[in-house]
Amino acid sequence: MAVTVKTFMSANEAAGALSSDRSARYLGGGTLVMRALNEGDVSISTIVRASDQALARIDASGPRVTLGAGVTFARVLAERDLAFLHAPARSIGGPAVRNMGTIGGNLFAPSPYGDFTVALLALDATVAVQGGFGARDIPIEEFLQARDRQAGTLVLSVSCTRPASAEAFRYRKIARIKPKGGAVITLAAHLPISGGRIAGARIALGSMAPTQIRARAAERALEGRSLDAATIAAAASAATEGTSPSDNALGSAWYRREIVGVHLRRLLSGQE
Amino acid sequence: MSKIPLQFRHNGRDVAIFVDGGTNLLVALRELIGDMTPKFGCGQGGCGTCSVLIDGELHLSCLTLAETVAGRSVETLDGMKQGPNLHPLQRAFADNFAAQCGYCTPGMLMAAKALLDRNPSPSRDEVIEAISGNICRCTGYEPIINAILAAAGGRVSA
Numbered sequence: 001m002a003v004t005v006k007t008f009m010s011a012n013e014a015a016g017a018l019s020s021d022r023s024a025r026y027l028g029g030g031t032l033v034m035r036a037l038n039e040g041d042v043s044i045s046t047i048v049r050a051s052d053q054a055l056a057r058i059d060a061s062g063p064r065v066t067l068g069a070g071v072t073f074a075r076v077l078a079e080r081d082l083a084f085l086h087a088p089a090r091s092i093g094g095p096a097v098r099n100m101g102t103i104g105g106n107l108f109a110p111s112p113y114g115d116f117t118v119a120l121l122a123l124d125a126t127v128a129v130q131g132g133f134g135a136r137d138i139p140i141e142e143f144l145q146a147r148d149r150q151a152g153t154l155v156l157s158v159s160c161t162r163p164a165s166a167e168a169f170r171y172r173k174i175a176r177i178k179p180k181g182g183a184v185i186t187l188a189a190h191l192p193i194s195g196g197r198i199a200g201a202r203i204a205l206g207s208m209a210p211t212q213i214r215a216r217a218a219e220r221a222l223e224g225r226s227l228d229a230a231t232i233a234a235a236a237s238a239a240t241e242g243t244s245p246s247d248n249a250l251g252s253a254w255y256r257r258e259i260v261g262v263h264l265r266r267l268l269s270g271q272e
Numbered sequence: 273m274s275k276i277p278l279q280f281r282h283n284g285r286d287v288a289i290f291v292d293g294g295t296n297l298l299v300a301l302r303e304l305i306g307d308m309t310p311k312f313g314c315g316q317g318g319c320g321t322c323s324v325l326i327d328g329e330l331h332l333s334c335l336t337l338a339e340t341v342a343g344r345s346v347e348t349l350d351g352m353k354q355g356p357n358l359h360p361l362q363r364a365f366a367d368n369f370a371a372q373c374g375y376c377t378p379g380m381l382m383a384a385k386a387l388l389d390r391n392p393s394p395s396r397d398e399v400i401e402a403i404s405g406n407i408c409r410c411t412g413y414e415p416i417i418n419a420i421l422a423a424a425g426g427r428v429s430a
Contacts, residue, residue, distance in 0.1 A: 003294035005276070005339060027337060031317050034335040037294055038315035047294060047337065074329075094405015095386065096323055096330040180404040 003037065007049040011130060014050035015154035019132035024048050026154055028070055029100035031093075032109060048154075055104075055156065058082070066159040069104025073116065076103070084162065084169050088119035088188070091173040094180045104155040107140075108147065111207045112182035112250055115173050117144070118212045121204035122188035123169065125160040129153045144211045168192055172267045173206075174259065176250060183207050184251040185260055187267050191227065198222045203235070207251075208243040208260060217241035218264060227268065236265035280341045282307065283351025291338045298322045298333040301348060309349035309378045313407075320406030323379035324348050330386035332405075349378040352385065361385060361423045368419035372410035379406045384420045393424055 006024075008014040018024050024046035027033045036044060055070035060081035067076070076082050076089040077098065092098060092106075092115055106116040107127065117140075125140040131153035140158070143150065163169035171188045175181035186206030191198050201222040203215040217238035225231040245256035266272075275290035282305060289304045301307045301324070310333050313319035322334040325347040333346075352359045358366070361384050371377045380403055387394055387402035394402065399420045400413075408416060422428060 002292040005293045005337065007339075030335040030337060030340075031332075034296055034337060035316050038296065038334060049337075049340075093317070094320060095383065095402060096320060096332045096405045097317055099329045099331055100317075100335060179401055 003045055003047055005047045005049065007051060009051055011050045011052040011055055011154060011156055014048050014052070015130035016132070017046075017048045018154050019152040021046050021048075022152070025151070026050075028102040028105040029072060031097055031101045032105055050154075057157070063162050064159060065162055066157050067103045068157050069102060069155040071103050073098040073101055073103075084166065085116075085119060087171045088116045088173075091115050091171070091175075091186075103158055107143065107155060107158070108150075111210070111246075112184070112248065114212060115183055115186045115206055118186040118204045118206040119169075119171050119188045120158055120160060121212050121214065122171075122190045122202045123160040123163070124190070124202055125158050127158050128156040130156050141214060144213075147211055163190060164192060170267050170270075172263055174263055182250050185245075185256050185263065186212075187260070187263055189264075189267055191222065191268075193227075196226055197224055198227060198231075199224070203239075203264065205239075205243065205260065208240075208245045208256060210244070210246075213243065215239050215242070215264070222268075229269075232265055232268045235268060236261040239264045276339055278339050278342055280343060281345040283347055284345075295338045296334050297324070297331075297336040297338045297341060297346070300338040301333060301346070307348050307350045311375055311378055313375070313379075318407070319376070319379070320383065320403075321376050321379040323382040323406065325382060325386055328386075328389060330383055330405075347382075347385075349381050352381060359385075360426075360428045361388070361420070363428045364419040364423035365416070367429055368415050368422055370411060370416040370419035376406055376408040376410075380408065380416055384423070387420070388424055394421075396421060399424075 025033050025044045027047045027049050055068045057068040059066040073089040073092050076085050121140050126137045127140050127143045128137050169190050173186045174184045188204045190202040192200045201219045203218045206212045218235040221234040221238050239261040240257050245253040247253050278291050279288045311321040313321035315334050317332050317335050324333045327344050383403045383406050399417050
């Protein structure tokens with residue numbers, strides 16, 4: 001079925017077109033929307049695009065990093081100042097998917113996809129969206145909780161604070177096929193250290209719930225402590241709390257619950 | 273619904289076609305231009321057999337909205353041979369038994385070309401990474417990896 005394609009010069013106009021049409025979807029890199037069209041998704045009758053260069057902007061010079069929603073994973077990998085995001089970017093797809101898929105689209109990618117968003121959730125990112133109501137910034141956790149209702153809003157950019165050190169931010173994707181494969185689970189941890197103790201721990205999990213979630217019980221086990229064996233064990237044993245994984249071809253819910261603590265322990269203790 | 277005029281460069285030649293809204297580049301290449309070298313595999317971005325180069329960058333044509341290539345350069349396997357001669361990568365695939373059923377081969381060759389265009393002497397790991405988005409169900413990948421390394425090393429029969 002043919003769909004109507006609307007291309008706009010500005011993100012503003014595209015956001016207007018998106019919010020006024022329930023059957024409109026925004027086309028970023030195509031890895032989600034074109035896939036849906038190829039599968040015969042009749043709920044999409046309009047494709048909205050924007051050629052706005054602001055959506056492709058990377059601002060990575062300062063302590064606060066902003067990535068336009070249209071920035072691809074290949075561009076993240078080409079940016080030396082974004083080294084802390086290279087592991088999650090590299091874990092996505094093959095080279096072609098990394099040349100196409102975007103930061104903004106990844107926010108909407110259902111499990112077993114959406115690995116980059118797990119990293120952004122651990123980094124407490126902020127999502128800038130433009131809807132019929134105007135522009136606003138939403139904490140990524142709130143954005144993900146209401147993801148099903150975000151269809152009419154256009155993501156403009158995502159921003160986060162650069163981790164203080166390479167040690168402070170860790171990422172791990174568990175896949176059955178390497179180097180490319182859908183995630184069984186994905187984990188990311190941001191562990192800012194203040195005076196030898198963890199202050200503001202963030203643990204994010206992918207494929208452990210309908211959307212990417214924070215492992216709050218594990219965060220509580222880490223908060224205010226030093227990263228020693230006892231603390232790591234406590235965080236690992238709390239990893240499943242609040243999770244609701246499901247079965248898919250890559251793994252069962254039971255298996256995901258079994259392994260999430262093991263991989264969190266390895267991530268926190270710096271094991272390969 | 274009205275057709276959309278679309279012009280782009282296809283293997284160094286300017287082409288102009290009319291596409292329906294939502295048509296993907298793979299359909300445009302195969303059905304409207306008659307270039308059958310990119311294949312339809314999964315339609316989901318999982319297999320890589322529809323891989324083409326857009327402005328020199330590896331893309332999946334089945335997930336590319338056709339009209340987004342307006343004014344850009346699209347290269348497919350059809351443009352790889354040099355006159356009557358096979359491209360060194362094609363020669364290396366033949367020499368190293370890198371094609372069995374052949375369905376993945378067009379995508380493998382484009383992924384390999386994307387790699388060698390940027391990195392003429394890749395390591396084995398870089399080759400594996402470069403073809404990681406392309407699925408082959410026959411060869412077990414080893415002959416393909418060896419063929420790409422042979423082409424990169426100039427170890428190709430005339």
